[in-house]
Amino acid sequence: MLSRWKYGPGAVRYPTRLYKVSRRFVSKLPPKSSTVAKFHFPVATHSIHQINQNLDKFLTSENLRITLNGHLHKKPRIMTTRSFAEIRDETGVTQLLLTPESTNPSLFDLLKSSGVEDSISVTGYIQKKQVGGSSTWELVVEDYQILNSSNLDAARLDKLKHLNPQDIPGQFRYLQLRTPKYQQALRKRSKAAMTTRQVLVNNHGFTEIETPLLFKSTPEGAREFLVPTRQKGQFYALPQSPQQYKQILMSSGFTRYFQLAKCFRDEDLRSDRQPEFTQIDMEMSFIDNSDQVGVVVEDVITSVWKGEGKSIYRLNGEVLENVPEISPANLLQFSKLDYFDALTRYGIDKPDLRSDLRFQPLSDFFISANPDFPVIEVCVLREAFDPSKPFKLPSAFVDKSSYSRRKPIVLALKTAESAENWYQKFVEKEVFRKTENFDDSKLQSLLNLKEGDVIAFSTRSEFPYENPTPLGRFRQLAITEFPNKWNRPILQADGTVLDKYNREDIFVGSWVVNFPLFNPVDNSSSTDEYPLYDFKSYESTHHPFTMAKLEDYDLLESGPLKVRGEHYDLVINGVEVGGGSRRIHDAALQQYIFEEILSILNYQALFGHLLKALSMGCPPHAGLAIGFDRICAMLIGSSSIRDVIAFPKNQSGIDPVVESPTEVGENRLKDYFIEVSD
Numbered sequence: 001m002l003s004r005w006k007y008g009p010g011a012v013r014y015p016t017r018l019y020k021v022s023r024r025f026v027s028k029l030p031p032k033s034s035t036v037a038k039f040h041f042p043v044a045t046h047s048i049h050q051i052n053q054n055l056d057k058f059l060t061s062e063n064l065r066i067t068l069n070g071h072l073h074k075k076p077r078i079m080t081t082r083s084f085a086e087i088r089d090e091t092g093v094t095q096l097l098l099t100p101e102s103t104n105p106s107l108f109d110l111l112k113s114s115g116v117e118d119s120i121s122v123t124g125y126i127q128k129k130q131v132g133g134s135s136t137w138e139l140v141v142e143d144y145q146i147l148n149s150s151n152l153d154a155a156r157l158d159k160l161k162h163l164n165p166q167d168i169p170g171q172f173r174y175l176q177l178r179t180p181k182y183q184q185a186l187r188k189r190s191k192a193a194m195t196t197r198q199v200l201v202n203n204h205g206f207t208e209i210e211t212p213l214l215f216k217s218t219p220e221g222a223r224e225f226l227v228p229t230r231q232k233g234q235f236y237a238l239p240q241s242p243q244q245y246k247q248i249l250m251s252s253g254f255t256r257y258f259q260l261a262k263c264f265r266d267e268d269l270r271s272d273r274q275p276e277f278t279q280i281d282m283e284m285s286f287i288d289n290s291d292q293v294g295v296v297v298e299d300v301i302t303s304v305w306k307g308e309g310k311s312i313y314r315l316n317g318e319v320l321e322n323v324p325e326i327s328p329a330n331l332l333q334f335s336k337l338d339y340f341d342a343l344t345r346y347g348i349d350k351p352d353l354r355s356d357l358r359f360q361p362l363s364d365f366f367i368s369a370n371p372d373f374p375v376i377e378v379c380v381l382r383e384a385f386d387p388s389k390p391f392k393l394p395s396a397f398v399d400k401s402s403y404s405r406r407k408p409i410v411l412a413l414k415t416a417e418s419a420e421n422w423y424q425k426f427v428e429k430e431v432f433r434k435t436e437n438f439d440d441s442k443l444q445s446l447l448n449l450k451e452g453d454v455i456a457f458s459t460r461s462e463f464p465y466e467n468p469t470p471l472g473r474f475r476q477l478a479i480t481e482f483p484n485k486w487n488r489p490i491l492q493a494d495g496t497v498l499d500k501y502n503r504e505d506i507f508v509g510s511w512v513v514n515f516p517l518f519n520p521v522d523n524s525s526s527t528d529e530y531p532l533y534d535f536k537s538y539e540s541t542h543h544p545f546t547m548a549k550l551e552d553y554d555l556l557e558s559g560p561l562k563v564r565g566e567h568y569d570l571v572i573n574g575v576e577v578g579g580g581s582r583r584i585h586d587a588a589l590q591q592y593i594f595e596e597i598l599s600i601l602n603y604q605a606l607f608g609h610l611l612k613a614l615s616m617g618c619p620p621h622a623g624l625a626i627g628f629d630r631i632c633a634m635l636i637g638s639s640s641i642r643d644v645i646a647f648p649k650n651q652s653g654i655d656p657v658v659e660s661p662t663e664v665g666e667n668r669l670k671d672y673f674i675e676v677s678d
Helices: 032-037 048-053 055-059 105-112 152-156 158-163 170-176 180-203 243-250 290-307 339-346 416-421 424-428 440-447 470-481 587-597 603-614 628-635 666-670
Strands: 005-007 012-014 066-072 083-089 092-098 119-131 134-148 226-228 235-237 256-264 276-285 313-316 319-322 335-338 359-361 366-368 375-381 409-412 432-434 454-460 509-513 518-522 533-540 567-572 575-582 621-627
Touching (some): 048 055, 048 066, 055 119, 055 134, 066 134, 092 105, 105 134, 180 256, 180 290, 180 628, 243 256, 243 276, 243 603, 243 621, 276 290, 276 628, 290 509, 290 575, 290 628, 313 335, 335 339, 339 359, 339 470, 366 375, 424 432, 567 621, 587 603
Parallel strands (some): 092 134
Antiparallel strands (some): 066 119, 083 092, 313 319, 375 454
16 A cells, blocks of 8 residues: 655645655755756757667767657666666667776666656667667667656666656556557647647638637536535536537537536546546537538548548448548538438447447237337357357346336357247246237248357337447347457458458448437436336437437427437547437527427526527527547547546546545635534
8 A cells, every 4th residue: 555644724735655754854855965966967869769760860960969758668678898777758768888998987876776767868879789680779878867766666666667658656646657558648639729720720710719718507418517605605616518609609609619628527437437537628600500500510520530540441332441531522421320220230429330239129020018118129159159169148238227217138048949039938937928919930941040159138118218229239249259250341442342351450430310309308317227218308418519410300399209300420430439319409499499399497597608699699509519639549549537637536536646535624615605524
């Protein structure tokens, strides 16, 4: 356990032994000569990367003295006639050689006293060395200077730094960030941000505008972070997104806005969520077609991917194909997938289209025991195992905790008989019953089950408001448990089809469209097996500012749940990386949605500012936000956005480096009219 120490006003805690010092020590001024020497050092003449790129030139340059600044990468090897060390700068690692001929003898003692992760400056000349069959180089040291020594914790964590940098404790995030993995991650993030700005500004004429972080409390889905003020009962709220500000900007004469926006949501944390996150936020005026937004977004995504030497694919029929360059005719390149099709085929509105797993409804054969969830559907994992060998279903398939509600029934078909009669015991137990026109031969022909297959089945409602459905969650688990199985073939440029490939190298983009504008309110608890929908109360599927499909306009009055929204999600590899919509720019219609459909009685207090802006000639507009952290994680092949955030919070919402959040004393809380109850 790493020791902690309390000192100073408010007894602030610091997480490393570096701060475990007595007051007598810190009150004494450090020796001048040794301390001041740390502030006098030669500036680096080159980086390791620059030398690697032009090695022949450096090797043939006589009397060229090189200075490198960085960190001591490994524990030095001290030998009788020569000693070795490694220096790491932000661009790479190279070897240092100290010999009696080239180095002042006192530098050997200095090297002996050096520790891993010391900040150092070295000067010398380059010489060639052979490693295996290839030529590389090392720096023969003439001068060596320790600019700042590291502590014992750095030495203890040195092995993790080389083997598993992600296992370095979070309070030492700065040591993690020194490793190549995280250096590369944050540099790719920086490059992606630069590409985004160039594409939006240079290609599409956007203006970058910052919107306030101190907002007001409004219902937008997730819990908010509230910021108290010194006015009694008055709070700011940190924005879940700049949604309302950017719509107001559209009423301000800026026709194309964007920003890399900080957003805040007080929600349960998973690998793809953080209390604060970044999104590429954009809005466009005078838009009459959502495809106009999509073309801009596709330009950003394909440019960012191309900048990392990666390709992105689309679904064309039953195969994947490489997305061509952005169309000069401003046509979408990614495929479109209807929301209802996504839920009925794949059980989720963000399906991983690299896999060809899809569902088959069995309504012609079986009737569910629950009339509110009448559709029985199956997912077959063909040739999932070798029936001649022992096989046990993955625990994730049958573990109740893997599913948000009921789990599907999952069967491993180990014999030809079980493949033929899998449903019999469920009919006998009245899990479901046969239809009047049940035809076993047609069922066998439809499913074509074989020994070695795994079959999963569950129920859903006619219109699947559950997202994901139980079978949709099973599909996600199956793809994780059996990687590179059931992949869709790829149609290559020369017309040939590629069947075997590493799915981690493939990125498939798709637009999910035609979402329901509203959902019935779910009044069930977390322990209920089935959702309990109130079909007379509605909530926005995404947010209340989304426009209805024009052809569904009359249904806003007669049947709100039948209305489709002008919403569109961008999904890549089963991850929702962006979502947007055409907005309601008519104040009267927006008021009707607030008041008559969503029953927001205090809409003037919550949204009066927006209604007023809309009523003053606000043009038609639409927009979208891309999860910037998510696409950066994809680019480095990680499932966790923590890997591309410099100082992320952990799963408890704590920043382990500075140990926030912290307690605040009662005297300070009084200024904000806050009392902490026991």
